[in-house]
Amino acid sequence: MRVLLTGGSGFVGGALARHLVQRGDAVKALVRRSSRSEALRALGVELVEGDLTTGEGLDRALAGVEVVHHVAGVTKAASEEGYQRGNAEATRLLAEAAVRQSTPPRLVVCSSLAAAGPARLDRPRSEAEVPRPVSLYGRSKLAAEEAVRAHARVLQAIVLRPPFVYGPGDEVNLPPLMAMARHGLFLKSGFGPKQFSFIHVDDLCEALITAGARGETLSSDDPVRGIYFVADPRPYAWEEFCQALSHGLGRQGARVVSVPEAVGWLAAACSELAARLQGKVSILNRDKAREMAEEAWTCSPERAMSELDFRARYPLEEGLAHTIAWYRQQGMV
Numbered sequence: 001m002r003v004l005l006t007g008g009s010g011f012v013g014g015a016l017a018r019h020l021v022q023r024g025d026a027v028k029a030l031v032r033r034s035s036r037s038e039a040l041r042a043l044g045v046e047l048v049e050g051d052l053t054t055g056e057g058l059d060r061a062l063a064g065v066e067v068v069h070h071v072a073g074v075t076k077a078a079s080e081e082g083y084q085r086g087n088a089e090a091t092r093l094l095a096e097a098a099v100r101q102s103t104p105p106r107l108v109v110c111s112s113l114a115a116a117g118p119a120r121l122d123r124p125r126s127e128a129e130v131p132r133p134v135s136l137y138g139r140s141k142l143a144a145e146e147a148v149r150a151h152a153r154v155l156q157a158i159v160l161r162p163p164f165v166y167g168p169g170d171e172v173n174l175p176p177l178m179a180m181a182r183h184g185l186f187l188k189s190g191f192g193p194k195q196f197s198f199i200h201v202d203d204l205c206e207a208l209i210t211a212g213a214r215g216e217t218l219s220s221d222d223p224v225r226g227i228y229f230v231a232d233p234r235p236y237a238w239e240e241f242c243q244a245l246s247h248g249l250g251r252q253g254a255r256v257v258s259v260p261e262a263v264g265w266l267a268a269a270c271s272e273l274a275a276r277l278q279g280k281v282s283i284l285n286r287d288k289a290r291e292m293a294e295e296a297w298t299c300s301p302e303r304a305m306s307e308l309d310f311r312a313r314y315p316l317e318e319g320l321a322h323t324i325a326w327y328r329q330q331g332m333v
């Protein structure tokens, strides 16, 4: 299979590149001049320089490709405009370029549970529910999905919405939580229960590949078709996650301390300001605080299980053990 990958220099895209190459696919990756592409080069992936926000390099990258895995995205930005440009606009340019090809490739979009919005306790989200994103990030990912759906009559596209992704290569999500685990103390925003869905990056990669091969495609008449949540089917309470992470790190017991949501918001605002003063963008920001205030970020992978035969290979405890082994190898634990 001739495949184009976007986001190959990132966490999920890097893992997907390894899976695709292992399958024997001929992989091209769209990278920016500034991207860290050594790992892709070492895998034998063909690099095409370009930028999704300007559209540069897209036609060249798409030439002769059968499937596109669009994993690139912006998970933190300093403004709403930054999220829209990096997610919605970038995806729109990619979809338009795909449609310009004489034979448009199938397009698999790595969206997010954030595009659908939060769930209720003990009621994981299903694809049939109307999306209600609560963050700027989530709204930009939903707008990206819509930008692709606009071409549904000519472009075969599939959307996957993963929840919290973890696994080898994650340098953003898990490391700050491991720091809490080392101190034996986890914080929780708000005093009520919180639930989350998770997916190991290898499970996500398998799901993306299967979706590219035989997922139902988006339709302009049916808002639900072609969209899949992919996750470990069991939702976890925040306390269970903290326990599992501590256990994986060989620590006894995890104490979870609830702090008022206002404290979480203030910490996020301070972190955002500190980063801004250094000309950086913090992953802990007010947009993230908006998400953290919700009681459940859970989703049901039932549809992916029945239509894509999706089976999460890694329940959380096992997935964390596998991931922590990688962190140890890297000297990060």
Ligand SMILES: NC(=O)c1ccc[n+]([C@@H]2O[C@H](COP(=O)([O-])OP(=O)(O)OC[C@H]3O[C@@H](n4cnc5c(N)ncnc54)[C@H](OP(=O)(O)O)[C@@H]3O)[C@@H](O)[C@H]2O)c1
Residues within 6 Å of the ligand: 006, 007, 008, 009, 010, 011, 012, 013, 030, 031, 032, 034, 035, 036, 050, 051, 052, 053, 054, 071, 072, 073, 074, 075, 086, 090, 110, 111, 112, 113, 141, 162, 163, 164, 165, 166, 173
């Ligand atoms: N990680 C999670 O928990 C999670 C959960 C749900 C959904 N997702 C989605 O999964 C995808 C991958 O996330 P990730 O955690 O792997 O993010 P990541 O590590 O930050 O990687 C983002 C990738 O996108 C590329 N990119 C960004 N803007 C680009 C542009 N204008 N042109 C070309 N490439 C561009 C980056 O390239 P550079 O190397 O040049 O910066 C990088 O390769 C995203 O779409 C995200 O929304 C992630």
